[in-house]
Amino acid sequence: MLSFYRKYWRTAFDIALIVLTVYLIMFAFSYLYQIATPIFLSFFIFMFIEPPARWLTKLGIKKSISAGISVLVFTLIIVGAFVGAGYIMTAQITGLAENLPQYQKLFTEQFQQNSAYLQEKIKGVPDNVLENAYAAVSYITDWFQKIAASFLKSLGGYLMSFSTFIFNFSIGIILAYFLSLEINEWKTTAQEKTPKTFKKAFFFLKDNVFSGIAVYLKAQMKLISITFVVIFIALLLLGVDNAFSISLLSAVFDVLPLLGVGTVFIPWIIYLFIVGQTTLAIWLSALFLFVVLTRQILEPKITGDTLGVSAFTMLAFMIISLSLFGIAGVILSPILMILIKALYDQRYFHRWIRPPKGEYEVTGE
Template sequence: MISFYKRYYKTILDIGLIVLTVFLFMKLFSFIYAIATPIFWAFIIFAMIEPLARFLHRRGLKKMLATTISTLLFVLIILAVFTGAGFLFTSQIDNLVTVLPKYTQMLQEQITKRTIDLQNSIEALPPDVIEKSREIANQMATKATSFATNFLKSLLNFLTSGVMGLVTSFSTFMLNFVAGVILAFFLSLEIDWWKKNAREKTPKTFRKAFDFLRENVIKGIVSYLKSQLILISITFVMVLVSLMILGVNNAFTISLLAAFFDVLPLLGVSTLFVPWIVYHFIAGSTMMGIWLTVVLAVVVLVRQVLEPKITGESLGVSAFTMLSFMIISLSLFGVAGVILSPILIILIKALYDQGYLRKWIRSPEDEY
């Protein structure tokens, strides 16, 4: 053991210092994010309104007028989208919450009916076999009913609590969003001044660090987000069109839920569709179960075909590594950790590819 530490203590010390630096940076970022959330919103909104403002300014409009037009157009589009989508989502969620207890009762009735049919079909068997079969059938029916009921009740509670949670946090979101719009408006007006000061007063070391981040990290993150947005949109449209063709109620809300699950790594739309398909087969809606299975298969197949072409190597990091780092960051630093974790993991990979980690971490002698 002593020889191991003698050989590796420099490597362990260097890695420990890097891990400590990352931990302190994440802690600082989570603290800043908690007290300055509108500022982060401002940067996102600025990235959306600035291209149009810059375009109008180049066409002869004053910067104030160009930024005002771009900001107002952005706000109107956001209000229209959120109002329409919010109305549909709220009304369909309310309808879905209302009918879920009825689905639970229907499922219990179907399981009981099928159990009775099974018991009637084995009446011709010997008495001991009949008794044993009835006992097994009753146990299966009880467990199946309990599982189905608990699942639908859990889904009902999830939807209800989710809606209530959205209502509770909506005011905070709106305050942050409105403050972000105002800050983005002034940032767009002052962006030339900020750029000039950044060029003149930023130390060379920090400028080099920013250039490295921009070339190796920021571009990869933006490319990855664009590709994921395209894939999620494709999933949403495919599910929505399919459910509308099948005449399914609450198609818009179910499609939004499918898109939400599609965002989550290792889960995907199967998390929503598989229990739904099982329910239809148990409840006797065999054709609907078959059609939903076809929809699920097509959605999964299309995503598997398009994902490598759309996403490509925008991140260059395995899904397992990214998800593991995000889970740890979420546990340690909350939402801010989830936001920053992709940036850090890609930064670490870029530092490794560029040879910086090999310079910073001393390897033990005679090991490589």
């Protein structure tokens, strides 16, 4: 054991320093995000308002006026759509959560009826087996109903607690307007005052991380939008209640790797088969397969080159980041994962981490 520590302590120390650095970056970002949320939102808003403002400026309109027009149009479109969607989804999600106990009761009763039918057909089934099955199904459905209701009510609560976000978003719009007016001055100051080491780090991030993330996010937004529209139209045609909230939930789960829309559709389809709504279950199964196949066909064409990070690794890191740092961790975790992958590809880790002596053949850089 002592020889093991002697051989690996340097490697473990180097890895621990990298892990500590990542943790401190996440911690600092989450803290700054909590105390300066409008500033981070302003950078996000700036990315949308600056291209139209720049175009209007080229037409001869004063920058302050062109930025104001861009901000006004952005505010009317985004805030109007967001508030409307939030109101609809809040009402539908709250109603869906309130109806879950009724669905759970219907599921249990249907299972008992089917079991009684099977008992008549198969006389050899002992009574205690069916009683244990009733108890197990009742326990599982009750547990799932409580979890689902808690999740939906929490989601509805987040949507209803809109005032804080609206306040931060409003401040972010104002900051983005001033940033649009002063962006050239900030660029000049950054070029003159930033040390070379930080410039080198920035250009490394720009070339290897930010550009890839921007392309990936645009592609994912297109895929999510297609998923939402297809499911929403199909549910409306099928006459399903709460079509908007179900479509939006499916789109949210579609963002997550490994999970996808099956997180919503598979339990729903199983439930419909058990309670006897076979026709709707078949239509939803066809819709689910169509959405999955469509995404599999379109994703390579829209996304293009992948980011090089596996879906399992990305999801695991996002879950850990969410548990440790909240929403800020989820925002930063994809950037850090892609950065770590870029550092590995550029062989920076080979220079920073000293391998244990005698374990690997040393090759030239």
